[in-house]
Amino acid sequence: MPADSSSAPLAAAPAASSDQPERISDAEHAVMEVLWQRSPLTAAEVCEQVCEPRGWSLATVKTLLSRLVTKQALATEPDGKRFLYSPRVAREAYVGSESRRLVDRLFGGRAAPLFAHLAESDALTEDDIAEIEALLKELKS
């Protein structure tokens, strides 16, 4: 990508302007989880949390962090020579959109069928049922 690089004020990246939150991939999601738990963190600190379990190298984590920054899912704050990363999208929002995606794709947007499915496939434990019952009671109030 030789040639200039200035001219336009900014824009540049293919990360669109500001429409949807830009999908977060599976591997990226693992990184997000770490930062949702505690932040801001440096790349090395994030690695400490995920490299072992996922069998990743620091390099991989760095790549994922960069991509997440590009996707505007993470914010960076300089700290001496390195960066501190912190989530820019709330976990709530992410979880919400992912859940909705699934419900839309698989259950025509209705949550009840999802629940029915979970129930039928024994994916619900006693505790789950009790909890849900409690929530229901609350909703009805």
Added chain:
Amino acid sequence: MPADSSSAPLAAAPAASSDQPERISDAEHAVMEVLWQRSPLTAAEVCEQVCEPRGWSLATVKTLLSRLVTKQALATEPDGKRFLYSPRVAREAYVGSESRRLVDRLFGGRAAPLFAHLAESDALTEDDIAEIEALLKELKS
């Protein structure tokens, strides 16, 4: 693949031996939905159902069908010069694994938090709630 085509009973493809059901992608899923609704169908018939809404060409559908056959998600049955395609994995199974995937990734495998989330984000309609209540009552019996 020129050369023979017989010899081995089947296998061939890199689709592993017989472990997990092999992930179905988003576009592929759209094709599956058509066949889950009615099958067996020819490629052209599938196209009639999805090409318009998704803006696809018949060629695209053909590719997706092939990939699904490779993934063992579809079975083919010769019908004169063409093939009839039908699902090899039940919708139930697909929906189940996808749901479980989400619940695992986002809610630590517990269904109750998912439900709580849906409830909080107003993703539950009156009807949903009523339905779920009914299901709960049934479960408790």
Added chain:
DNA sequence: CTCCATCGTTTACATGCGTAATCGACTACG
């Protein structure tokens, strides 16, 4: 019998993702 419409199969190509090595800048140790 010949030619065309169709099939399924092959090949194509851009983008995204998983995973990482390499590179240029900078800092801290000696």
Added chain:
DNA sequence: CGTAGTCGATTACGCATGTAAACGATGGAG
């Protein structure tokens, strides 16, 4: 001050996916 370690950025590369055109066989129309 030079050198080794570390940082983010750049580059890499193979596989999956979305989307489709090109190709070769074949069956039906004339």
